[in-house]
Amino acid sequence: MADLRTAVGGLELDHPLVLASGPLSWNGEAIVRAYCAGASAVVTKTISRRAATQPVPHLVRVGGGVLNAERWSDLDSAQWIKREIPLAKDAGVPVIASVGLEPADVEALAAALEEAGADALEVVSYDEATLPGLVDAAVRRVRIPVFAKLSANGRDLVGTARACVERGTSALTVIDSVGPALRIDPRTRRPLLGATAGWLSGPAILPIALHAVAAVRQAVAVPVIGTGGVEDADTAVEMLLAGACAVGICSGALVHGLDLFRRLRGDLSDRLDEFGLTSIEDAVGAARWEEARGVRMGFDEVACIHCEACVRVCPYQARRSPADVGEACRECGLCVSVCPAGALVWEGRG
Numbered sequence: 001m002a003d004l005r006t007a008v009g010g011l012e013l014d015h016p017l018v019l020a021s022g023p024l025s026w027n028g029e030a031i032v033r034a035y036c037a038g039a040s041a042v043v044t045k046t047i048s049r050r051a052a053t054q055p056v057p058h059l060v061r062v063g064g065g066v067l068n069a070e071r072w073s074d075l076d077s078a079q080w081i082k083r084e085i086p087l088a089k090d091a092g093v094p095v096i097a098s099v100g101l102e103p104a105d106v107e108a109l110a111a112a113l114e115e116a117g118a119d120a121l122e123v124v125s126y127d128e129a130t131l132p133g134l135v136d137a138a139v140r141r142v143r144i145p146v147f148a149k150l151s152a153n154g155r156d157l158v159g160t161a162r163a164c165v166e167r168g169t170s171a172l173t174v175i176d177s178v179g180p181a182l183r184i185d186p187r188t189r190r191p192l193l194g195a196t197a198g199w200l201s202g203p204a205i206l207p208i209a210l211h212a213v214a215a216v217r218q219a220v221a222v223p224v225i226g227t228g229g230v231e232d233a234d235t236a237v238e239m240l241l242a243g244a245c246a247v248g249i250c251s252g253a254l255v256h257g258l259d260l261f262r263r264l265r266g267d268l269s270d271r272l273d274e275f276g277l278t279s280i281e282d283a284v285g286a287a288r289w290e291e292a293r294g295v296r297m298g299f300d301e302v303a304c305i306h307c308e309a310c311v312r313v314c315p316y317q318a319r320r321s322p323a324d325v326g327e328a329c330r331e332c333g334l335c336v337s338v339c340p341a342g343a344l345v346w347e348g349r350g
């Protein structure tokens with residue numbers, strides 16, 4: 001059975017599945033609930049000097065995931081320090097306290113969050129230019145590890161990662177929700193959220209998150225908590241292969257329930273075994289980036305169910321039948337990806 005233990009910037013975790021900052025870690029009891037449901041550590045909702053007020057509504061399920069206009073925590077920072085974090089720590093939860101959004105917030109709160117029992121801080125900002133300054137403010141004030149949360153919404157993900165590492169971050173969480181984004185209810189003609197700008201998360205952002213994790217991992221040497229779109233064991237493995245040594249999950253647990261953590265832990269172990277990976281360490285960054293040579297499309301006549309999906313999707317009208325491809329075929333691969341029977345396959349990519 002694969003060894004699921006992992007370490008992130010000084011935190012030893014039983015397994016890599018961490019509850020990312022969001023509504024499911026809104027207070028102490030919620031944090032304990034997530035831990036009991038199987039998360040290996042919990043990132044609190046972002047704590048700031050001023051409690052937020054939330055637009056109504058601010059969370060809606062959409063195709064591909066979740067759209068939200070939820071701001072930082074609507075609890076007072078003093079309440080987090082006096083009650084919520086100590087409550088979670090009394091229950092033995094590894095707690096990563098998310099703090100932002102300006103340097104003054106980190107200056108005011110970092111030491112008190114450490115004193116309240118947080119095992120690490122995660123600094124976060126809506127403006128990537130200010131993030132390295134937040135890391136700086138935190139590392140000057142605490143002894144616990146400081147993580148920085150990167151967003152793919154800015155212009156310079158890798159440059160920001162490097163600047164945060166130079167300032168002393170022990171790990172990077174990659175990525176935040178993606179946006180701004182918008183959906184409109186055609187009946188009421190109003191935005192689905194009580195705000196014009198929302199942020200997208202869940203499966204729709206997985207490819208963005210994977211690319212960001214791989215880019216950051218290749219540029220800097222600190223551990224990465226890969227976050228964005230993971231909701232099953234295969235996508236968790238993808239995140240590890242891209243270079244993450246832990247996997248943050250928010251939307252998956254929102255939509256499918258906190259039980260996801262326990263299910264995923266078992267499934268992840270099975271999948272790693274199946275793929276011949278004996279530990280998390282084995283999987284981290286193990287994606288093969290070299291170009292495969294001699295790749296060609298193969299057709300398995302016995303497996304074909306003649307649904308004609310491959311014929312319908314061909315953009316070049318090159319596929320006349322599952323078995324018959326004309327010269328216009330560019331081997332783009334769309335037909336292979338829609339074949340429900342595995343009759344169209346790539347040969348030479350193993």
Ligand SMILES: Cc1cc2nc3c(=O)[nH]c(=O)nc-3n(C[C@H](O)[C@H](O)[C@H](O)COP(=O)(O)O)c2cc1C
Pocket residue numbers: 020021022023045046059066068070071072073098124149175176177200201202203205227228229230248249250251252
């Ligand atoms: C409703 C909601 C609220 C969130 N609030 C926070 C927050 O307070 N601080 C933060 O750093 N990230 C916050 N996030 C971002 C998540 O932590 C995570 O980075 C993002 O949603 C991508 O992961 P996912 O696809 O698993 O949800 C929030 C996400 C959602 C959906």
